Amino acid sequence: MPAARSLRTGPVARLAGKRGFAKRAPGFAKRALPRAPVPGFPLLWIACLAAAALMVVTGGFGTGALPLGTRIAFWLLLMGWNALKWQALFAWGVRKPGDWPRVSLFGTIPLNLPLPFEIWLCGRAVGVEMQAVPVEVWLGAAAISTGIFAVCWAVAWLMLRRMRPIRADTGLLARARVPAGDLAAIEAEDHYCRIHRRDGGSALIHYRFGDALEEVAGLDGLQVHRGAWAAADAVEGAERDGRKWRLLLAGGGSVPVSATYAAAARARGWLRATR
Incomplete structure (x- = not known):
């Protein structure tokens, strides 16, 4: 007598397979498709x-x-x-x-x-x-x-x-009382943004991270994580955080670098371990 097999057949198995595919598809798309467009394309x-x-x-x-x-x-x-x-x-x-x-x-x-x-x-x-x-x-x-x-x-x-200019009167930096020249990084924390200063201090402001990115688009910096942006001249090095990286900022702070943005950060010469 042949051994019993646990293979499911029929509509139930097909439905389960479709559900599994639906769960896996977004993850595959995230890995396969770049978040940032290639400059100049198309x-x-x-x-x-x-x-x-x-x-x-x-x-x-x-x-x-x-x-x-x-x-x-x-x-x-x-x-x-x-x-x-x-x-x-x-x-x-x-x-x-x-x-x-x-x-x-x-x-x-x-x-x-x-x-x-x-x-x-x-x-x-x-x-x-x-x-x-x-x-x-x-x-x-x-x-x-x-x-x-x-x-x-x-x-x-x-x-x-x-591009939305940095709003001196009502923007994120004004509310945090951080001049653009003192900005080291912006990091999302739930519905808040933490503004890292170059002197090591920080401020937590209720603000959308997407709006913050638009406001600093004219500054020399880079989004390095879905919830982190770093100013170019505030990056002082990098360190390994398991299989990932963290950028070391002026003033002693740090922000994470995700796999999605690692190539862009590496192209800027930021991902060189300093400790």
């Missing part, structure tokens, strides 16, 4: 696609004689590769809207210098031998980059305009 890719379309139509860099299919493949390949380069730079260097002009200018020369070689390489990839004149290529790249950056900078400017 605007950069849309701008590069538009530039590729313009080059296909106008036959830029002498590609007008190529068959249409080959021309499209060449420009999609070239602009896609350059979009990837710039996306990596923006992801590395852009932390707030005011970083866009500096990071864009910083990358203009090193990222555009290899373009003549990239044009030759992309030509070979689509079966065409292309010889690029470096000066012409660099001038054309400068024109294209200027157009793309103009769009990115315009969006950054609009983002800054939409």
